[in-house]
Amino acid sequence: MENEKNAKGGRAAMSGRARLWLKGGFLAAALAMAFFAGREFWELRHYKETVVSAPGLTEVKMLSDYLGSLKGTWMDTPIFVYDSGVPGGSALYMANVHPYEPATSLSAYIMMENIKVSKGKIFVIPQGNRSGSTTGMLGNAYPKFFHVKTDFGEKQYRIGDRGTNPLDQWPDPFTYVNYPSKQNLAYQDIRNMNRTYPGRKDGTLTERASFAIMELIRREKIDISIDAHEASLMYPVVSTYVAHERSFELAMMAAMTLSAETFDMKCESSPKGLRGLSHREWGDYSDTLAVLMETPEPFIDRVVGPMTEELFTEGKDEFLATAAKHGLTYHPYKIEFGSPLWYRCGRHLSGAAAAITWMGQFFPEKEIIAEWPGYKDLEAHDCGYFLHDPAKADGKLVFKI
Amino acid sequence: MVMLEQIIHVIYVLFAAIIGWFLLRNLFKRVKKPGIVYDIVYAYCVIPFLLRVLGIK
Numbered sequence: 001m002e003n004e005k006n007a008k009g010g011r012a013a014m015s016g017r018a019r020l021w022l023k024g025g026f027l028a029a030a031l032a033m034a035f036f037a038g039r040e041f042w043e044l045r046h047y048k049e050t051v052v053s054a055p056g057l058t059e060v061k062m063l064s065d066y067l068g069s070l071k072g073t074w075m076d077t078p079i080f081v082y083d084s085g086v087p088g089g090s091a092l093y094m095a096n097v098h099p100y101e102p103a104t105s106l107s108a109y110i111m112m113e114n115i116k117v118s119k120g121k122i123f124v125i126p127q128g129n130r131s132g133s134t135t136g137m138l139g140n141a142y143p144k145f146f147h148v149k150t151d152f153g154e155k156q157y158r159i160g161d162r163g164t165n166p167l168d169q170w171p172d173p174f175t176y177v178n179y180p181s182k183q184n185l186a187y188q189d190i191r192n193m194n195r196t197y198p199g200r201k202d203g204t205l206t207e208r209a210s211f212a213i214m215e216l217i218r219r220e221k222i223d224i225s226i227d228a229h230e231a232s233l234m235y236p237v238v239s240t241y242v243a244h245e246r247s248f249e250l251a252m253m254a255a256m257t258l259s260a261e262t263f264d265m266k267c268e269s270s271p272k273g274l275r276g277l278s279h280r281e282w283g284d285y286s287d288t289l290a291v292l293m294e295t296p297e298p299f300i301d302r303v304v305g306p307m308t309e310e311l312f313t314e315g316k317d318e319f320l321a322t323a324a325k326h327g328l329t330y331h332p333y334k335i336e337f338g339s340p341l342w343y344r345c346g347r348h349l350s351g352a353a354a355a356i357t358w359m360g361q362f363f364p365e366k367e368i369i370a371e372w373p374g375y376k377d378l379e380a381h382d383c384g385y386f387l388h389d390p391a392k393a394d395g396k397l398v399f400k401i
Numbered sequence: 402m403v404m405l406e407q408i409i410h411v412i413y414v415l416f417a418a419i420i421g422w423f424l425l426r427n428l429f430k431r432v433k434k435p436g437i438v439y440d441i442v443y444a445y446c447v448i449p450f451l452l453r454v455l456g457i458k
Binding site for chain 1: 413440452457
């Protein structure tokens with residue numbers, strides 16, 4: 001009897017130890033998964049993109065120069081200034097406010113690497129929401145990076161999220177109330193830089209970044225401010241300028257010129273009741289002429305198949321082509337062409353140039369004379385042709401962002 | 402306001418740490434639902450809290 005009890009106790013003890021080992025094994029497996037996943041997240045968070053500025057660079061400012069509390073945060077971002085020294089107008093080209101639309105930042109880099117300004121002044125912000133560019137979209141299985149082929153090898157760029165990284169601003173409220181309009185917006189829009197304008201200097205990190213952008217526009221007296229975005233093809237405002245009422249005429253003329261000469265471009269008036277967006281608040285809270293631009297990016301359409309790097313760079317998707325055949329897209333779409341990266345960058349570069357040119361037509365005292373590669377240049381050579389080798393460049397003109 | 406935002410942010414990170422610790426405790430020392438499937442679930446659910454506390458994701 002005694003022996004039988006001991007035997008049972010032994011079996012129970014063995015079973016308990018085995019179970020503990022099993023639990024430890026499960027935990028070890030989970031930690032291994034956390035390690036491998038974490039390594040990828042870490043890589044995206046800390047990877048820095050390289051840009052070689054054109055020699056015309058006169059100054060590099062930081063967003064924290066316009067609001068000190070941004071210093072040392074992930075929202076602090078460089079502002080590149082190209083001043084001709086000749087009196088004229090001033091323009092701001094801002095990209096990657098939504099970092100899951102990174103053809104905008106690539107277009108800014110192409111602009112920065114090749115810009116020549118002979119009248120007026122140009123400000124370029126290639127990473128509008130730098131925090132958001134350091135995390136991927138939850139649940140969408142996006143690639144972390146995209147690559148651009150150049151003569152000196154491939155260049156790698158981040159594909160980020162729509163809003164600020166939750167590591168930097170968290171938690172979200174149940175409802176986001178835009179300041180100062182008090183308009184209720186979706187909760188996650190509290191991290192969406194293009195819903196938090198005009199911002200507030202003591203608000204959330206995203207609101208403070210938006211406030212700093214407003215301060216930049218006001219203090220530097222920027223005449224035209226261009227906010228570059230990408231849109232899904234099933235979104236009505238794709239391939240469009242969205243302009244504040246003061247800039248609507250110049251945007252309409254730019255759209256007509258582009259549509260006649262290079263590519264289809266629409267023009268919409270900024271709705272007065274839709275608050276927090278750049279094309280509304282930049283114009284209402286400063287004297288700038290506010291324009292937002294959208295290009296067609298199949299990568300962020302909801303109906304597409306696997307979200308691969310190839311889809312991002314080529315934009316070819318059979319599901320989207322089927323949707324287009326049924327008239328469900330707001331941009332003419334053919335799978336043979338897709339919506340390649342050069343096309344989207346080219347649209348932005350020529351779109352910005354056309355808006356600035358037309359500002360000079362309407363307001364001669366604000367004329368800016370500047371040049372950078374446009375749509376036809378990118379059509380002929382692709383994006384990588386216009387990027388320069390950091391290893392061979394003057395170190396003072398190489399920046400990591 | 403900025404300071405308040407930062408305090409709330411830190412409190413939520415601490416919450417993530419506490420929840421992660423509870424998940425670990427329940428993995429090894431729970432009374433109810435002793436099945437292996439629950440072991441796997443508790444171990445797996447630690448991952449997002451761990452990554453948040455470490456400032457990785």
